[in-house]
Amino acid sequence: MQTTTTKPLRSRWSSPAVSPSPGSIRISAPLPPRASRRSHRRLPAPTRLASVRALDGLPDSSKLPTISSSSDDDDDDDDARGDENDADGGDSSNSSEVAVLLAACGVGIATGLGVVLLNDAVDAVRALAWSGAPLEATDWGRWARSLPLEAALPLVLLPPTAAGLAVGALRAAAGGSLDDSQASSGSGIKLKAPLLRAAAAALSLGKLVEGSFFFLGRGIFPSPLGEKTHPSCLDFSLSDLSRSLARSLSRSLSLSLSLSLALSTHTHTHQAAEPPWVPRARPSTSASPSRGGPPPPSSPKAGRGSPSPFWRRARGPASPRASARRCRGRSSRSRRCSCGGGRAGGRAPRTPPRASPSRRCCSPRCWRRWPRPRGSAA
Amino acid sequence: MLLAAVLAALASSSGLGGLIGLGPPRVAVPPYALPSAAELPLALGLGALCGGVARGARRAERAAAAAALAAEEEGGFPAPLLPAAAGLLTGALALLYPEVLYQGFGNVNAVLAAGDDGGYGPSLLFQIAAAKVAATALCRGAEFFLCWVFLCPSLLSRRGKVFRRRDF
Numbered sequence: 001m002q003t004t005t006t007k008p009l010r011s012r013w014s015s016p017a018v019s020p021s022p023g024s025i026r027i028s029a030p031l032p033p034r035a036s037r038r039s040h041r042r043l044p045a046p047t048r049l050a051s052v053r054a055l056d057g058l059p060d061s062s063k064l065p066t067i068s069s070s071s072d073d074d075d076d077d078d079d080a081r082g083d084e085n086d087a088d089g090g091d092s093s094n095s096s097e098v099a100v101l102l103a104a105c106g107v108g109i110a111t112g113l114g115v116v117l118l119n120d121a122v123d124a125v126r127a128l129a130w131s132g133a134p135l136e137a138t139d140w141g142r143w144a145r146s147l148p149l150e151a152a153l154p155l156v157l158l159p160p161t162a163a164g165l166a167v168g169a170l171r172a173a174a175g176g177s178l179d180d181s182q183a184s185s186g187s188g189i190k191l192k193a194p195l196l197r198a199a200a201a202a203l204s205l206g207k208l209v210e211g212s213f214f215f216l217g218r219g220i221f222p223s224p225l226g227e228k229t230h231p232s233c234l235d236f237s238l239s240d241l242s243r244s245l246a247r248s249l250s251r252s253l254s255l256s257l258s259l260s261l262a263l264s265t266h267t268h269t270h271q272a273a274e275p276p277w278v279p280r281a282r283p284s285t286s287a288s289p290s291r292g293g294p295p296p297p298s299s300p301k302a303g304r305g306s307p308s309p310f311w312r313r314a315r316g317p318a319s320p321r322a323s324a325r326r327c328r329g330r331s332s333r334s335r336r337c338s339c340g341g342g343r344a345g346g347r348a349p350r351t352p353p354r355a356s357p358s359r360r361c362c363s364p365r366c367w368r369r370w371p372r373p374r375g376s377a378a
Numbered sequence: 379m380l381l382a383a384v385l386a387a388l389a390s391s392s393g394l395g396g397l398i399g400l401g402p403p404r405v406a407v408p409p410y411a412l413p414s415a416a417e418l419p420l421a422l423g424l425g426a427l428c429g430g431v432a433r434g435a436r437r438a439e440r441a442a443a444a445a446a447l448a449a450e451e452e453g454g455f456p457a458p459l460l461p462a463a464a465g466l467l468t469g470a471l472a473l474l475y476p477e478v479l480y481q482g483f484g485n486v487n488a489v490l491a492a493g494d495d496g497g498y499g500p501s502l503l504f505q506i507a508a509a510k511v512a513a514t515a516l517c518r519g520a521e522f523f524l525c526w527v528f529l530c531p532s533l534l535s536r537r538g539k540v541f542r543r544r545d546f
Contacts (some may be wrong), residue, residue, distance in 0.1 A: 112389020164465025
């Protein structure tokens, strides 16, 4: 509590005889008539900035010696009441909003710095791997093709292999997998995995292993016949500024989204390791779905049409190897999902599943397990 | 989230060189003008073909993942050496097609800037696209690379030339 002695403010419309007492200061604005408000604009600036009154010892708020702020709006009465009401419970909400804003600023700056650091690391690894390569990346293909085989072997074959060894070492250090969904449940691994994954990405990118198709080709549409292309010229309605801004924003949005997804996935993984409606064992024969509890989600219609929940899908494997682990029992002759949840492509099965007690669903869109609950026909 | 995204864009753009909008574009797209409205339906075929390539890439990725898993669990191949094996195979593929290796957007710009006499014929671009699909599937299957960005393969980049040669 800040103790402040305030000087009573006198005006035509305020009560002059209020003796301030020590207490918290507060901005209030019971408003004068409109003409009077205009007259108070001529007050000195410190007086016009805010009306200050002492809270303690004031019997009635309508008699407060207040001076309006310099607003002409008619809704100042509402603002004044709102200020009075917010003074009690608004501190906590304001502090939480400030905390959220600060966290957003921190996440954004950290993401941007992470992008810069990753780019620098990729450049450093690339410079280490290829010191004799042409600086202009567009000449890389011609330069590599012009190399004799003896020179190309150490320059082209060795760096990806060395990067693979380094990534394998990082993977072993992470506990067997750099993927969060396959990593062991230790919290240390969970915390270390993003850093190790970033290092693996820098290594694999720096060693010129193209894991993604950064290969747009010669444009989606060809240039007109016989026209020479100008690489530095953009013939689009978007300017360079808006294009670059959109690119940076999309990159940052994707990073932020992935970060938030990772956080939510991590939270859900720890909070609900197994949802209650996923049947682990076959229910008893006397149990009826209508007697209570959640309805069985694996009814034929629900199994085919309803998508799995968001958090359930977020727990899904991020790498194809995890998908391959699930699909081990998949028949090569039929690509239908064995649990009746539909094909991997989303089409509903026509044949009943061949149940196996220990078999899990092979479809990446279906997360049900065997054995299925009673009453859900395939 | 929007504030975080904007701040991240500002920080990364200022850190990567220059302020937003002052740096050169990463992908230099050549000028394009639609010659006629008859090309618009061709875009449908282009998109369908891209989807087919993406589906094939996904299947190749799953097959590579299954092969890597089988080699690890049934063949007794040490798991930490799987990325190295994938890197070795990718390097061997790069001896034939160096464009499969990462050069930022350099390969993209090289193909875009090649023009008609740049040395990238339709058959070579088809082969490069197939090699890229194979290399990506290998690296993804062996968990060598954990990122998946599929912009558009070079498979379709010479579509216009093919049609132009047929006076389309």
